[in-house]
Amino acid sequence: MKLSPGQVGFLVAIPMLTGSLLRIPFGAWVDNNGGKLPFLILLVLSVIGIAGLWWMLITLYPEHLTQSYYPLLLFFGALGGCGIATFSVGIGQVSYWFPKQRQGWALGTYAGLGNTSPGLVALILPLIIAFWGLWAAYMVSIAIVVLGVALYFLLSHNAGYFQLRAQGLSREDARRTAGSAGQELFPQDNAFRTLVEAARQWQTWPLVLLYFTTFGGFLALTAWLATYWQTYFHTTHWTAVELTAGFSLLSSLIRVPGGGWADRLGGEKVAVASLTLLLIGALLMTFSGTFVLSIAGEICIAIGMGVNNAAVFCMLPRYVPDAVGGASGWVGGLGALGGFAVPPLLGQFVSWFGPSGYAWGFSVYIGLALASIALTGVLIAALKREQRKQPTAKPSKASA
Template sequence: MRSNTSSISAAGGSASRSLAGATIGFFIGFGAVSLFGPTAQSFIKVMQLSPEQVGLLVAMPMLTGSLLRIPFGAWVDLNGGKMPFLLLLLASVVGIGGLYWMLLSLYPEHLTAEHYPWLLLFGALGGCGIATFSVGVGQVSYWFPKERQGKALSFYAGLGNTSPGLVAIVLPLIIAVGGLWVGYFVSLVIVIAGIGLYVVLGFNAPYFQLRRHGMAQAEARDAAKALGQELFPAPSVSRALIDSATSWRTWPLVALYFTSFGGFLALTAWLPIYWGASYKASHWEALGLTASFSLLSSLIRVPAGNWSDRFGGERIAFASYCLLLIGAVMMALSRSFGLSVTGEVLVAVGMGGANAAVFKLVPQYVPDAVGGTAGWVGGLGALGGFVVPPILGHIAQTMGAVGYGRGYVVYVILAVASLLLTYLLYVTRQSPSRTKPVRTSMRAPVKP
């Protein structure tokens, strides 16, 4: 049997170093949320895209970024996270590189509607980086003891979530100076540099490193405990996903997150188009309003998490969806720029507060399958970012310029449904969960 001394020499990295690496990796990966939003107007002018086509285009990165969260997040329990993290970022490089090649060789004279499927394909690949969230949650969780996980994961998710807002500001500045293709080239360079930093800083937790060095499972667990690791992977990830799916409460939580976080992703991509089409806002005004929405909604999650601990997740969720409902009604009916800005602020605060509250409710309502439930909620809930923009585009195409505002009726409907589901969960909170007890990984849920 190997000694603990030899085990220490076999396991590299540290908790803080790996947290920094995962945060950098998630930050550059999550920036793909804004892959097309700030540049959509350029494609519209050159390729003569319809509102429906634009809606699908800006939503495409969300499709892969949402669906891949579930399998890649589960893969962490098998190898520690570094390999799936790198694969997702490399796929994103291929997607952004493909867009750069198209723009370099075709834009603007030869870029036509016939190239639209290629934009969708490269957008889907670029969006793979969004799925790094679930991988990083697992990788960070295994490094930190339980009493320090909340702070570590808040740092990880909080900084990473600011990426779309910053991209919405910086990317147009670069494009204004050097052109569209330069913007994507710089994006490509940043992602490649981020991958390099992740390779250097991101380490799997000691247990996974020791297993890779050939140590037996029980021996590696004991040695990793001696190195300070407290959390270890579940014996059956598939069982945790199946059992969480059999709890009816999982699916209202998915729907709630579909509205709040999926809706947030959708608006991050759609708002530049909305402000330009509805109020003839300048390019920079539209992007500034979009970036403000993204940053406000992301930052409000920190205090909203504390409010959920203090007042209860249901109360904060209900209040947040009320704000979302009021803001969506204002934006759907308003013809005033100032009133619509106020509506955007209410929507941002409502979505951010609801995002924090929903993940507070996950362990409360499905305590026997927290890891599996968090996977379903985070993965399927984020699909709202893919589903909603094409609907908004269809309404705009059907109704004309006024349809860009009327499209917020979609959020009115989602907010009302979310209020009803929140009330349903609250009134049934005392009844037992129907999930079977399973041994899930002891990850602390985090608000992505």
């Protein structure tokens, strides 16, 4: 299409932009209806977007795909990105099903297994393109998402409170009935209010930065690492692909046990430990300059990011219990913007320093890790203050 670098950059970023920003309203909408309807809407929009891209490939590519079709390409790319926004919807839907002490495990499993797709795609997609062509890769993507829509429609259910509300019970009766059946988390009564309520609670915003650092940072590195390995260390294409896919899969899968660690040890402690590991990895990749130590740094960053992502959503229902959907929308939406904002910063270091800028760019993660550790310390201090304010129960005469 003879696009400029700026046009290419915006084209690559547009699905991440829509997928990030739509997390905010759709995440809040969960508090109105439990999540199934907004999840399905986002998936269907994603199918339309991917199908549109596939149609453009089979009808226009390569002779007729000119710059005049660039706006249409952006439009279908933006629709395809809607599927990314299902993350915050699923966080809210899953969260209402589980008691507070199991939030870390439940959300870690949901997010950890769900986030393996970038790593799997990095390995599988080039093989499909090599054997069957670019159009086949989009056809496979359509088939996967359509199957996902069908399975989700058949198997997914909203938590008990939302099922009772759909049957016509009042909020009070539904809350009482669902509470007697074991549900512990309940929503505000409308989407806008839950967004406002979550935004008013200052604890939401440190969690946004923590998630920006580790999930937004994860998305940014998934897109950046292949270029980093090939350009800075002159690896082969497949070595760069394997290292990038390994990073993505490790960071995603470690999120599953990371949620359990956060449940047992406390989200704050796990967050500090994982962010410290991220800091060590960023220091290695910035200053080591050697291939082996940089691989060790990548592993540290992958583990640190994955575990901290689980810790954040373990802490979220604890700090914002009355607006989980709204808070997950803010955290998931603004946090994921790191995948849109960080790559240009990494590229700017290359512009400033030349090839060595590929290493110096990881200083961005040093700064983000330090700021996130400091804000986690603020959350811990606030929690201790609240615990000191709570009156200690006096023993009754009988127990004495």
